[in-house]
Amino acid sequence: MSWYHKHKRNIAAAMGVCVAVGSIAGFTGCGKEAVSSSKSDENGKKSSEEKAMGRYLEEELAVPEGCSQIIAMELMENETMRLVYFTEDGVQVSDSKDRGKTWEAPKSMRELAKADDSLEFGSSVALAKDGGIFTTFLEMQDEENYVLHYFYISPTGEAKELDLNEAVGGYVFSCSFSDKGNLLLSSGDGVKEINPQDGSIVHTYDAGSMVTIFDTVGSRLISVVDTEIHYYDMETGKPLEEEEVLTKEISSNPDNLQMTGVGINNLLFIDGDEKDSLFYVSHDGIYRYAFGGSVVEQVADGKLNSLSSPDIAFTAMVRDKDGAFYLAVSDVSQSDPVGRICKYVYSKDTPAVPDTELTVYSLTDDDFLRQAAAAFQKKYPDIYLNLETGMTGEDAVTETDALKALNTEIMAGKGPDILLMDGIAADTYIEKGMLEDLSGILKDADILENIIEPYKDGEGKIYQMPVKFGIPYIQGKKEYVDAISDLTSMADTIESHKEEYTKDMLPFVSSYSPYMLLKGLSAVNMSAWVNEDGTLNQAAVQEFLEQTNRIYQSAKAPAEEQLAAFGVTAEEMEEANEVRNLYSEYGAVFSQFGVGGLSLISESNILGTGGIYSPSDLRSIYSVEQQGDGISGKLWNGQTKDAFIPQKIVGISAKSSEKEAAEQFVGYLFSDEGQRVSTTSGLPVRKSVYEDVSYWMGNAKEGDVTSVTSSYNNQTGESVDLSIIQPGESVIKEMQELGKTLTAPVKENRMILSAVLDAGASYIKGEISVEEAVEKAASQVNLYLSE
Structure with missing residues (x-):
């Protein structure tokens, strides 16, 4: 250590x-000087001012x-x-x-x-x-x-x-x-x-x-x-x-x-x-x-x-x-x-x-964007980045409200220069010519081939590109993990062991409520729910709901017993952890995998699913597999095979009045320096950084204990420690190679996700049939598309 x-x-x-x-x-003895300057008015025309x-x-x-x-x-x-x-x-x-x-x-x-x-x-x-x-x-x-x-x-x-x-x-x-x-x-x-x-x-x-x-x-x-x-x-x-x-x-x-x-x-x-x-x-x-x-x-x-x-x-x-x-x-x-x-x-x-101002839009406040903006402005003090958020959480603005306002601004030529597309359905923007081609900027960005290729159209143009990505991962008891290859086999495996579950040992940390479980399993499945024309793939949604219901019913009784021991209902637990807020820290669909490792060590849960987004996450899964009793892990394939989780997807507005500066910022995001701004927001897409072992090692050496976390075994009452250990180069390279095999970006549409989760929870609770749940979700999606 x-x-x-x-x-x-x-x-x-x-x-x-x-x-x-x-x-x-004045307090430093420095006065202010005035010089002639140009500034855009509300009509985009330049005016001279001091x-x-x-x-x-x-x-x-x-x-x-x-x-x-x-x-x-x-x-x-x-x-x-x-x-x-x-x-x-x-x-x-x-x-x-x-x-x-x-x-x-x-x-x-x-x-x-x-x-x-x-x-x-x-x-x-x-x-x-x-x-x-x-x-x-x-x-x-x-x-x-x-x-x-x-x-x-x-x-x-x-x-x-x-x-x-x-x-x-x-x-x-x-x-x-x-x-x-x-x-x-x-x-x-x-x-x-x-x-x-x-x-x-x-x-x-x-x-x-x-x-x-x-x-x-x-x-x-x-x-x-x-x-x-x-x-x-x-x-x-x-x-x-x-x-x-x-x-x-x-x-x-x-x-x-x-x-x-x-x-x-x-x-x-x-x-x-x-x-x-x-x-x-x-x-x-x-x-x-x-x-x-x-x-x-x-x-x-x-x-x-x-x-x-x-x-x-x-x-x-x-x-x-x-x-x-x-x-x-x-x-x-x-x-x-x-x-x-x-x-x-x-x-x-x-x-x-600064003389030049760029407006960068994100649907919600984004820490990575703030970090990148701060680093960029330090390097380029002549450009000011104005970070604009569609939903602040301090008012009643919904996602629909925010996107309508954004589209109105863009069409009027007053919208942002750069968009963070996370949570925004990009297809409509691309079809209407609202995004610039990024292929010129990215030509020399050395992006991993498997990451960049899915974003090219038939002419090689690229209108959006993730700055980071995550690797879907499943971890747990080896006999379970070995038997799971997709969502259906997961349901088969969990159902076959239903006699083993107790209030102190459940399949997932999300097993407590239908909504929690649906959301926890949605990350690598949601891409299958959307047809190429943006409509709902009802067959895929029905399969997702039916298989998730099998998983939930397998441990429903012990989960309810544990909730009773806690003195809370499933709804109260969801509310306390903001589970239904898909934009909160705890409501995020794409959870970092390292969070659930201790529950596997303490045998509170049999399985965990999530994403590997950072060297810290790799340390966590490695440590769990090294110290846990019969624990293993592998790529998590649900209804989508060989998927990667795009993070921090950027696009440039075709109506930007500062396209040169916008290209400069986007170029910075994919530069060696920009890709190293944060190691916690996703894995780098730039090949040279992704393959850099020192990026994954940080300040640690192989075998170093970087932290220690503790819990206790609910069944025995004994204290359980998990030492987070830095893996060596061979483990790092194995994960790097796994990331290079992923070719299908998970397409996130929170409006569709919300519709499926709400309808699905009603189905699993027995309030409606699965057919009614699918129809309910489809109706909500069609209403969304019509708007």
């Missing part, structure tokens, strides 16, 4: 008023060699940048005299603290501007019990252990130094301000509360408890009046107040450029506020850089004497989190808003 991942397991055991937001440059100049540009700095995740960062009084970070050999401390361009040889935190080799790092580090360091180590008594050790390292290097167990009273989730050099520690019982020289408590803030976020700004402490922001005077320890303007602005985005993990957040505060001022960073951007003021000023727009990416969390922020910001982040878009340092420097010669 690698040191870093062993550390993660030990930590898991130990943790049991009107606001004006605008662009600001354009504001100046904005912060982002660049990424190098991190020390071997750095995986950053724990802490500080810019000390002498302008030396200090970084504390994880490596495979433990926690290291390294300094940079040139603000992140080069790094000095690292020093071991254990050696600096003079901590015993038997102790494990406790995750908490605070860096003082004078060079002092505070850190914690754990003495594990067993898997659940521990003793904390607290260490202070002076600016001159003297280390001493502090006796703080009584004062702190628990695990340290977050820590920092005040301007006076006192320690501030959050441990689940408020924030304690402690004199590091003698361990005495100076003040206690938010006593008895769990403080999820806190920072010091001059003589003030700002804390977050639940969804409330508190302000304190650190001279007296007393609460200050609420800063209503600041509180309102920060609270306008609820995500700002959520703790992401130990030492990482969505919100950070630092000292401002003047007395009684501050800067803070969130995913919306970097902001400045003067205490007692009436305005929160936006310094840097998060939409123009990677701040807006949903897959980064903030570790630390500092600002140098020249006004540049440095942000240490944890990037979780990869299979293994990666530490990065982003620098934001003001450029007076760059337009405040």
Whole structure:
């Protein structure tokens, strides 16, 4: 087991008023200049206007060699940048005299603290501007019990252990130094301000509360408890009046107040450029506020850089004497989190808003799109990506409403430039000439042949293309898996073992309700339900419903018994998990396979089906098959053979007014860099990336335990652990080859899916016959097609 991942397991055991937001440059001494600019009016005509100049540009700095995740960062009084970070050999401390361009040889935190080799790092580090360091180590008594050790390292290097167990009273989730050099520690019982020289408590803030976020700004402490922001005077320890303007602005985005993990957040505060001022960073951007003021000023727009990416969390922020910001982040878009340092420097010669604007449409909010947009805008700061969502979930807009509005906008020449086609029936758009041919853009994109060929028409034109894809997979008891080749043989196999099922051992995790089971089995079957003309293939739908009913009836009684033991009905379980919301995280049809592995190990379920979308998913299925008793897996063929699951399907509107820029963005998505933006949203379609073993390995080596998850066996009551292990190159290549054999893209139409699921659930419940269910679904589909 690698040191870093062993550390993660030990930590898991130990943790049991009107606001004006605008662009600001004056505080850095940079003014705004106006130049002539062209902008499209509502009729697409160019008009001349004055354009504001100046904005912060982002660049990424190098991190020390071997750095995986950053724990802490500080810019000390002498302008030396200090970084504390994880490596495979433990926690290291390294300094940079040139603000992140080069790094000095690292020093071991254990050696600096003079901590015993038997102790494990406790995750908490605070860096003082004078060079002092505070850190914690754990003495594990067993898997659940521990003793904390607290260490202070002076600016001159003297280390001493502090006796703080009584004062702190628990695990340290977050820590920092005040301007006076006192320690501030959050441990689940408020924030304690402690004199590091003698361990005495100076003040206690938010006593008895769990403080999820806190920072010091001059003589003030700002804390977050639940969804409330508190302000304190650190001279007296007393609460200050609420800063209503600041509180309102920060609270306008609820995500700002959520703790992401130990030492990482969505919100950070630092000292401002003047007395009684501050800067803070969130995913919306970097902001400045003067205490007692009436305005929160936006310094840097998060939409123009990677701040807006949903897959980064903030570790630390500092600002140098020249006004540049440095942000240490944890990037979780990869299979293994990666530490990065982003620098934001003001450029007076760059337009405040990019000259070119692209509108990118998706039916629902899409994390991958946000990640890709952030990465693209960092690389191409002259293009602004406006992400437009058809259904926000905050209103009563339905899919039909959203698509009607989209079509109206496109036909009027005011629609988006680029469309994410997931959930959108593309055939109609292609037939009506609403999409551009992408074959020129994709000519040199090195896309896997089996993925690109199904999207070519008779003339070789391509109007839509998935950026990612998934591999359907079935896993479970070997005798079951070996006997299953399609949906009918699955029903035969499950039905033949019906005497074996109990409330503690069901065929699927989705066996609890007809709707859940129908949806769980629909992923690789739905393509068979649609004829070439878009109408419903009623014979295929009837087969799907009949076979799913056989599977459900085989374990109906024990499933109902288990629900009764839970004290819930099937309908209540569906509602609690948003099962009927096909757009929610838990309502997604194409589930990631790694989620169900533990239920197989614990023998709660016999089988699991899903998709392999990432190196993490491969780790999961490999680990289950290695550690489970008689568990195997293979390609899942339902009513569609050799299918792959297209993800993040893109198209360019034929009426785009910015086709050159649109082609640039789409080209980026299929570039080597674009294909590596996220390793969790699907497998890359670019051959060179897909075949790159390092893409699948991430930061791990063969045999590394990347995480440990636990459950218990319902039948025996015993605890069950599943160690997620990194497979080797031979396993990776086997999965790569499997992916290359898939030639039939699953065609997703959520309107048809919804009709089949609703009618099918009524049939399985015995409310209507199977013929009536098929007719009901067909009627709904015909109504949809007529609209």
